[in-house]
Amino acid sequence: MRGKSVTLEQLEVTYPNGFKAVHPTDLVIQAGEFFSILGPSGCGKTTILRAVSGFVEPSAGRILIGDADQRGKGPNVRETALIFQNLALFPLMRIWENVAFGLEARGVAKRARRDKAQELLDLVALTDQAEKTPGELSGGQRQRVAIARALAVDPSVLLLDEPLSALDLKLRQHMRAELRSIQKKTGVTFIYITHDQGEALTMSDRIAVMNAGRIEQVGTADEVYSNPVSAFSASFVGEANQFAGRILAQDGEMARIDTPHGQFNGRNPTGLVVGQEAILFVRPENIRFSAVENVLHTHLLRRDLEGPFVNLFMATQSGACVAMHVPNTAETSPAMGTQVTIGFKSTTATILPLGPVARTGQDIAAE
Ligand SMILES: Nc1ncnc2c1ncn2[C@@H]1O[C@H](COP(=O)(O)OP(=O)(O)OP(=O)(O)O)[C@@H](O)[C@H]1O
Ligand SMILES: [Mg+2]
Known part of the structure; x- marks a missing residue:
């Protein structure tokens, strides 16, 4: 053969x-x-x-x-x-x-x-x-x-x-x-x-x-x-947190986006320019319990145990929900309702042109 x-x-x-x-x-x-x-x-x-x-x-x-x-x-x-x-x-x-x-x-x-x-x-x-x-x-x-x-x-x-x-x-x-x-x-x-x-x-x-x-x-x-190249790719393959907004600044490979939940830096693989509508995507495993580069002030909304990993859903003061995927160890789970500052590195976030996004895995599973 x-x-x-x-x-x-x-x-x-x-x-x-x-x-x-x-x-x-x-x-x-x-x-x-x-x-x-x-x-x-x-x-x-x-x-x-x-x-x-x-x-x-x-x-x-x-x-x-x-x-x-x-x-x-x-x-x-x-x-x-x-x-x-x-x-x-x-x-x-x-x-x-x-x-x-x-x-x-x-x-x-x-x-x-x-x-x-x-x-x-x-x-x-x-x-x-x-x-x-x-x-x-x-x-x-x-x-x-x-x-x-x-x-x-x-x-x-x-x-x-x-x-x-x-x-x-x-x-x-x-x-x-x-x-x-x-x-x-x-x-x-x-x-x-x-x-x-x-x-x-x-x-x-x-x-x-x-x-x-x-x-x-x-x-x-x-x-x-x-390295997803479209909003659909980023949202369909794996889970991703999404923040939609407008490009504020562009600097080489990176860009800064203004969203209702804050201003964030991320990679700019498609060469978006200032003023363009865009979405920043960041994977749940790239969110950290520290104020690294891009910062969000949140409290814990929900905790789903997956065995070795835990999915945490954090609510921002601006009303967004941010998913985190963390190892199941005692020190990585805040108590329900406590204020926590979370963040993500700019190089782990991707800013892509505004476009259709996928429904979540849960929607598809429910079909
Ligand atoms: N014989 C047909 N005549 C007209 N439209 C069709 C025909 N077969 C498929 N389609 C349409 O073409 C589109 C693509 O269908 P296709 O079967 O290729 O999808 P798919 O990606 O394989 O979906 P699934 O994951 O549900 O199997 C759908 O909108 C479907 O309704
Ligand atoms: Mg088919």
Whole structure:
């Protein structure tokens, strides 16, 4: 097995009802890369996968797999395999027969099918499960059967559309590591779709953050998390405190913003100029119990224990709520209602142009 690159050139997808689900998009996914597309429900993630796999025709632009233009190629002749959110195994077939299913149609003899299936079951750590039926396996094991089945046809590119969303949290976390290891072992290019930022951050070589039919940022997990380039990216990937206002001063890489909650300094990666409307973002783990550089006078509003960490919600005198993420040690938790001065370093804050921000993780979880 070997991965191939996937190139989108000004790819655009408009559905027959006139809705433009993907605006002109340029993207190069490297051969053998674990690439995630992260974005909220309805932003166009599945549409991109359907275009790459050939189930939907682009309305403009090109898709290349390796060097080959995919125009006019149907799904069954593309070097892609697709794994859906609700995978369907054949309940009456044995596991190895499920894995080998696509090979029979390609005229592979039974003995060779059985061997190929066993090789793939070894790969996904299901060596001894070949003779069982899907009903005798756990959710995570079934998921691995689906991956083996998709790999059986030797795809260059494996497209995974939220494949873990039906599993419980523990299993999902376990499967993240499994998927990553299967990808490394095979070298197949993985394009992984998710709206779960934890999944994208832990598994991917690179991530595209997508919103409303557009890719807003492409980068490694560290780049996207620590150096967001849009308000949407900053608010969708991880938690972030937000202070909206207007740029007061600009000095090289840094800027100063005037907000109803105070004046703060932060990094200015997009070159905002004086007078522009903007939002300062600072992560909860970068807020300190000291008056470092940017200061807020607050009292503790709420304390949520997460085990090793505690989420503290601090109310400012100006009526803002500031989230802090601190280690669960006695000295880091003030008593309810006491006045506390908190602050953050300018280099840990990012000031970005005013723009749409994501709903919080809680909103999405509640859907
Ligand atoms: N066949 C279709 N005809 C018209 N509009 C469609 C069609 N399929 C999807 N859409 C619309 O295109 C947009 C993108 O849909 P898509 O399925 O790509 O989103 P998604 O990012 O995969 O969302 P989710 O996370 O909910 O799966 C949505 O607004 C959706 O309503
Ligand atoms: Mg989808």
